[in-house]
Amino acid sequence: MSMPFYVAPEQVMKDRADYARKGIARGRALVAVRYDDGIVLVAENTSQTLRKISEIYDRIAFAGVGRYNEFDQLRVAGVRAADLKGYQYSRDDVDARSLANQYAQILGQIFTHEMKPMEVEILVAEVGDGAGRPDQMFHILYDGTVVDETEYAALGGDSEAISARLAESFRSDLDLAEAVRQGAAALGGPERRIDHTDLEVAHLARSNGRRCFRRLDDDDVAAMLGA
Template sequence: MSMPFYVSPEQLMKDRADYARKGIARGRSVVVLQYDEGIAFATENPSRALHKVSEIYDRIAFAAVGKYNEFENLRVAGVRYADLRGFSYAREDVTARGLANAYAQTLGTVFTTESKPLEVEIVVAEVGPTPAEDQVYRLSYDGSVADEHGWVVMGGQAERLAGLLGAGWRPGMTLSEVLGLAVRVLGSPAEDGGEARTLAAAQLEVAVLDRTRPRRTFRRLGGALLEGLVGEPGAGE
């Protein structure tokens, strides 16, 4: 007669966390940076169809790393949540904080009750009338929420990239300055050696929440506009 297989709750949660972290670490990093006129998002993503950064509502955007189908489902749910809340109450009642709380509940419930956690990490950001009123929330696979300021990095080699971003970022930077920093950090050599890479505009997915725009603040940056902002190869060194 075989003995029943027992795993302690602590071990089960640790195994789930390790599983989720490994999945997230395989993804290419996303960086989120505040600048003087808004919040910028950048990632290495040659796909024009599969976005890691998306608009949720007037002043709110969503960025994610991990399994595409899982974070895409979360994005769609966030858009529905925002539309329903804005329609039922007022557009001003749709906030990044409310959305982050809703995501935290979903992620936490899946983490504790389902056999497999969601292999995702997400940022929900809301641009305010001034930089001090910007809101940036980072959510982990287990539903934990962190209130971030200045910059955030998620995905593969996040700790190493965080050190580089922390050394280079300062309040009041322009969009061109933060994008130059983002491109240098994303192209920096890996811990196990290798060469620094110069990422071209065509290899990047870049979007902003621009506080100077009326109502809908989200816009994607690409083509000649993005090339001009990140500069020619080597221009940002």
């Protein structure tokens, strides 16, 4: 009978975390920025068809970086959970915090129990109604860690530098075009200017009616960037 090698749990967790971080760092980043009418999400994405940002529910959006098939699986699970909850109870009972907790459970479970952790970071954003419900953003890491963001969030490779750039430029009274410009500038950094066709932009706007989520097409983005 062969004896399995003993590996310290600290080492196992560290190896898994390194593996996940490496996978995430290979992909391109995305940011979410609050503006006067809601939340705008800006992702660097060369594909016109494979989306990183999408709609989950009336006031809730999802964004993911890392391995596409893995975060897309999480996105679909989120849509299902939200639609089921809205059907079973009421549309008002669907909220980002509960979804974020469910995502955290799944990612934490996979991180500790599966061979391979998910190489993803996701963001669940909910736009408030301007009255009682506030804007909320939950940044969830590959190991199930949940971070509650208030003004802006950066996900993916180099997210610390991007976050620092956003911290410098962010104001609480941005309009949509300014928020998109800041997001694009933060993603690109001082040396690089990202072409508008390589940006995927969508927003959750309070003024959009029941379904707050809208994508902005290339022309809209070009106009906002002044390109």
